[in-house]
Amino acid sequence: MYTKQxxxxxxxxxxxxxxxxNPLAGSITNSVTINLVANAQLAAGGSAAMVYLPDEGEFLAGAGQATYINVxxxxPVYAETLPLTAKTLHENKKPWVLDPVAIGIGSLRTELLLTFKHYKPTIIRGNASEIIALAGLWALSGGTEVSRVRGVDSTDEVLxxxxxxxxxxxxxxxxVAVSGETDLITDGKQVITSFGGSHFFEKITGAGxxxxxxxxxxxxAATPLVAALLGSAAFNxxxxxAEAKSNGPxxxxxxxxxxxxxxSPEDIADNPYEMEEIE
Amino acid sequence: MYTKQxxxxxxxxxxxxxxxxNPLAGSITNSVTINLVANAQLAAGGSAAMVYLPDEGEFLAGAGQATYINVxxxxPVYAETLPLTAKTLHENKKPWVLDPVAIGIGSLRTELLLTFKHYKPTIIRGNASEIIALAGLWALSGGTEVSRVRGVDSTDEVLxxxxxxxxxxxxxxxxVAVSGETDLITDGKQVITSFGGSHFFEKITGAGxxxxxxxxxxxxAATPLVAALLGSAAFNxxxxxAEAKSNGPxxxxxxxxxxxxxxSPEDIADNPYEMEEIE
Amino acid sequence: MYTKQxxxxxxxxxxxxxxxxNPLAGSITNSVTINLVANAQLAAGGSAAMVYLPDEGEFLAGAGQATYINVxxxxPVYAETLPLTAKTLHENKKPWVLDPVAIGIGSLRTELLLTFKHYKPTIIRGNASEIIALAGLWALSGGTEVSRVRGVDSTDEVLxxxxxxxxxxxxxxxxVAVSGETDLITDGKQVITSFGGSHFFEKITGAGxxxxxxxxxxxxAATPLVAALLGSAAFNxxxxxAEAKSNGPxxxxxxxxxxxxxxSPEDIADNPYEMEEIE
Structure with a gap:
């Protein structure tokens, strides 16, 4: 259990x-926001590399210090690439982050997200509706079979x-990190709520x-809980x-x-959050 | 017939x-400008979602309030995705916008654009050369068989x-909307010319x-003519x-x-345009 | 041999x-940075067009005044598209630029880069580690079999x-152009070192x-040596x-x-560089 200190x-x-x-976090991610993902990873201090093909995903899973998979x-080739990459990550005990974006749309996405249950993502990040839908797909408590997914917008509340x-x-x-007006991060033992952010996050594509x-x-460089909190704190x-300096998206x-x-590291660590233990 | 009032x-x-x-307008669009398309849709007040696969296109065609197809x-998978998506849109009487970019390059593009004739796009938007080439491909008056297409730049005049x-x-x-230094929009009964814009539209990729x-x-939210005019007016x-505040692209x-x-809605509605009836 | 004059x-x-x-330089390039490539080409005065499919690559190779291939x-379709495009470029004696990014990752990339040896790229641009690895792959002096490639970052020194x-x-x-803190450009007879640039080039994706x-x-519009030097000089x-005006990436x-x-043309021509003859 972490204390605030x-x-x-x-x-x-x-x-x-x-x-x-500048650790390498490779990605297999969507083409809409792939550029912003890479630029954000570089801005945070990491290195980025993106691939599509099975053997390249497998390679990155081994060569990178962590991997990001966004569905x-x-x-079509992802039917091979994503299971192979996730399996390699799991077997090599490499941390990986799953973004179950657009869960519920299309048969391949459903099949892939079911497969990922076996390879236990280190961090799962999504909007409230996506997290609820993934729990439902994996037959876990708190989930529902069908998300109120509408595009990639958040329609459920974080809580x-x-x-x-x-x-x-x-x-x-x-x-698991639930993104919203406030972000909720949990490792199943502690629940952290991270504050800040901007209404413009909803007005650009790819913030999530x-x-x-x-x-x-x-x-x-950190445990799943700390890594997820760091991401939220840095973004918030x-x-x-950024909002204070901006005219529009x-x-x-x-x-x-x-x-x-x-x-700075201290800036990020001192971004406001609340923490509680559960059970 | 619309009056100015x-x-x-x-x-x-x-x-x-x-x-x-914030209506959802899903897209199947090119990877060069996919990010700008989504960000422009969000900036205008819509929601965005992009897909590649056949069943996802079909899903979006049903779930979205409108769809954008850019060729x-x-x-390779578009050989399945695009006809299925356009067919679904047509059968569900959902509005959809076709951008026949790069018409004339490659056999699949030609085949797809021929297929779209059956599914009657609600709005067709292109540069002058693309519009002329599409009319030619569909054997309609005013078209020519071969466009003077050069990349995606406009080489013909709007008029x-x-x-x-x-x-x-x-x-x-x-x-149909023809983009150029002034934009021409028509529903076959009225012709509207929308003014404004910037020479920088030619110096960034993806404005069209x-x-x-x-x-x-x-x-x-509007008839095809009004929707096309709104797009042009908002962009112009x-x-x-933006040009007045910018140093470069x-x-x-x-x-x-x-x-x-x-x-604002009033700003957009009051952007200068001229209108005439035809026939 | 060029003199400075x-x-x-x-x-x-x-x-x-x-x-x-505004010459057309078509590209087959990666989806992470495809938008920046097009925008940079437009900013420099060119026209841009990007494709994926074999017959479209073949078409662009013929229709464009030059082509850029980035691996x-x-x-999957690149297994067909890239050799056909490179072959067409070679046979039509059209200039083309190869960026062997991520050389060493995956079997298709290796196979394609081996094939390109037959079609002799007009300009090869890469980081030091990529250039060394390509020379190794092509069994040329100065190369090593395995690059110390880490993502797409430069890990070797330019010299x-x-x-x-x-x-x-x-x-x-x-x-050949080697990108780094200073850029090295050579045609095998002269070696030019171009100065300037910014540490932010490493903090955005796609500068290379x-x-x-x-x-x-x-x-x-120029010989390979001059074209490569112009690119480096303009970017430096x-x-x-840009760095002097910027707060971050x-x-x-x-x-x-x-x-x-x-x-301006004069600005670019007068950007500092050093030149020496070799052998």
């Missing part, structure tokens, strides 16, 4: 390590996904994808700072990448 | 509705495409794609305002998204 | 020609790649890809100017595109 130390240490080492804009998040985290042994990609960067801080995206890059 | 009312109402409801950067645009609109029962994506957003207004793209987001 | 004249003439004619994010670059250039009869895409634009100039990318667009 031990958590702060861990957060600062992990961010420092990332900024120093948006699936290609409504708390039970699903806790049970997903207990099942995977990792952490980029967040998950940055969690993968932090997962190279940079989002809040265009300048917000530009300023956001600047602020993500400029955020 | 009835048109203004409709435009304001439709933009208000979009900003309030740039075709993938030269007026006849092709009118006949395409009469055939489809929808609207994003415009068509935003027309799909407006098509969820935001482009003009980088800052222009940033400022353009800001201005698209900030444009 | 003849080189300056050639550089100015070529940039003027590009800005006047990042390979798709360490000089021998590999020279031998690649002598083999291809074109030019965009550079190679812009070299393809310049290759429509615009990068340096977000604003840097925006400012960089502005400065690339604003750079």
């Amino acid at each position: 031990s958590l702060r130390q861990e957060m600062i240490r992990a961010v420092q390590q990332v900024k120093q080492i 948006g804009t699936l290609l 409504a996904a708390q039970e699903a998040a806790i049970h997903l985290a207990r099942f995977s042994g990792g952490a 994808c980029a967040l998950a990609g940055v969690m993968a960067v932090y997962a190279t 801080l940079a989002g809040k700072r 265009g300048s917000f995206q530009t300023n956001f990448l600047d602020e993500l890059y400029l955020a | 009835s048109l203004r009312q409709e435009m304001i109402r439709a933009v208000q509705q979009v900003k309030q409801i 740039g950067t075709l993938l 030269a495409a007026q006849e092709a645009a009118i006949h395409l609109a009469r055939f489809s029962g929808g609207a 794609c994003a415009l068509a994506g935003v027309m799909a957003v407006y098509a969820t 207004l935001a482009g003009k305002r 980088g800052s222009f793209q940033t400022n353009f998204l800001d201005e698209l987001y900030l444009a | 003849s080189l300056r004249q050639e550089m100015i003439r070529a940039v003027q020609q590009v800005k006047q004619i 990042g994010t390979l798709l 360490a790649a000089q021998e590999a670059a020279i031998h690649l250039a002598r083999f291809s009869g074109g030019a 890809c965009a550079l190679a895409g812009v070299m393809a634009v310049y290759a429509t 100039l615009a990068g340096k100017r 977000g604003s840097f990318q925006t400012n960089f595109l502005d400065e690339l667009y604003l750079a």
